[in-house]
Amino acid sequence: MIVSARSVSLTYQSADGEVEALKEVSFDINEGEFISLVGPSGCGKSTLLSIIAGLERPTSGTVYVDGEAVTGPSEKIGFMPQKDQLFPWRTIWGNVTLGPELRKQKDASLAESLLERYGLSDFKKKTPSQLSGGMRQRCALIRTLATDPKILLLDEPFSALDYQTRLSVSADIHGIICNEKKTALLVTHDISEAVSLSDRIVVLSKRPGQVKDIYDLTDLKGLSPMERRSDGRFKEFFNEIWKELDINV
Numbered sequence: 001m002i003v004s005a006r007s008v009s010l011t012y013q014s015a016d017g018e019v020e021a022l023k024e025v026s027f028d029i030n031e032g033e034f035i036s037l038v039g040p041s042g043c044g045k046s047t048l049l050s051i052i053a054g055l056e057r058p059t060s061g062t063v064y065v066d067g068e069a070v071t072g073p074s075e076k077i078g079f080m081p082q083k084d085q086l087f088p089w090r091t092i093w094g095n096v097t098l099g100p101e102l103r104k105q106k107d108a109s110l111a112e113s114l115l116e117r118y119g120l121s122d123f124k125k126k127t128p129s130q131l132s133g134g135m136r137q138r139c140a141l142i143r144t145l146a147t148d149p150k151i152l153l154l155d156e157p158f159s160a161l162d163y164q165t166r167l168s169v170s171a172d173i174h175g176i177i178c179n180e181k182k183t184a185l186l187v188t189h190d191i192s193e194a195v196s197l198s199d200r201i202v203v204l205s206k207r208p209g210q211v212k213d214i215y216d217l218t219d220l221k222g223l224s225p226m227e228r229r230s231d232g233r234f235k236e237f238f239n240e241i242w243k244e245l246d247i248n249v
């Protein structure tokens with residue numbers, strides 16, 4: 001088990017009073033797994049990622065990463081936020097080496113080889129605006145991978161893309177993550193995206209988010225995201241999860 005959330009609860013204190021965001025959330029992620037987290041808007045998905053990333057402390061409960069309780073940000077975790085958030089004034093090279101630079105790592109060879117491996121070497125001197133949406137997303141992933149995290153947390157990384165681009169970019173990013181043998185936790189609103197990419201899907205209830213169900217998609221393992229979408233079982237999983245989410249809204 002590389003990530004283990006144990007009875008994680010978080011209540012925000014705000015000027016208007018308390019907001020109970022998460023309640024007694026427990027689940028595990030095995031090394032190399034691709035897990036999606038789905039749930040109604042505002043149910044605490046981003047909050048849960050922030051807690052796992054060590055950016056937010058739970059009110060009660062604990063998250064363990066590699067067997068150690070999370071008490072702050074860790075080198076083991078890479079966070080890829082919603083929208084690519086590349087710096088427009090930095091070149092592609094300047095963007096992908098940002099993580100190593102901030103950590104004062106002199107060695108940028110991992111960034112270099114990732115750019116090479118994933119076909120962005122020729123774009124090193126370009127700026128993000130000169131790249132397509134899909135390439136920017138690939139660049140954002142490479143930036144996250146450049147510090148060599150074991151675990152990737154992805155918060156709706158494809159939501160800014162149009163439907164067609166989203167299909168190919170999500171398959172592309174999924175391929176890179178599997179190829180690099182990383183563990184991933186993806187937040188998405190899109191059930192079909194979750195079914196097409198994941199080993200398991202964690203369904204949260206409406207706020208306060210609680211684990212409602214965990215779907216095991218081992219039956220679909222070995223199929224590419226596109227192959228999954230045309231498999232008969234795809235619709236069955238989709239419908240089951242859809243029903244589960246629908247009664248919450």
Ligand SMILES: Nc1ncnc2c1ncn2[C@@H]1O[C@H](COP(=O)(O)OP(=O)(O)OP(=O)(O)O)[C@@H](O)[C@H]1O
Binds near residue numbers: 013019020039041044
């Ligand atoms: N800093 C904060 N202070 C007070 N309340 C907050 C804070 N951050 C989030 N919340 C509230 O906590 C709840 C969970 O928020 P969160 O952003 O984790 O949900 P989410 O599932 O990611 O939503 P979405 O699907 O819209 O991205 C929401 O009701 C939100 O308004």
Ligand SMILES: [Mg+2]
Binds near residue numbers: 047
């Ligand atoms: Mg969110």
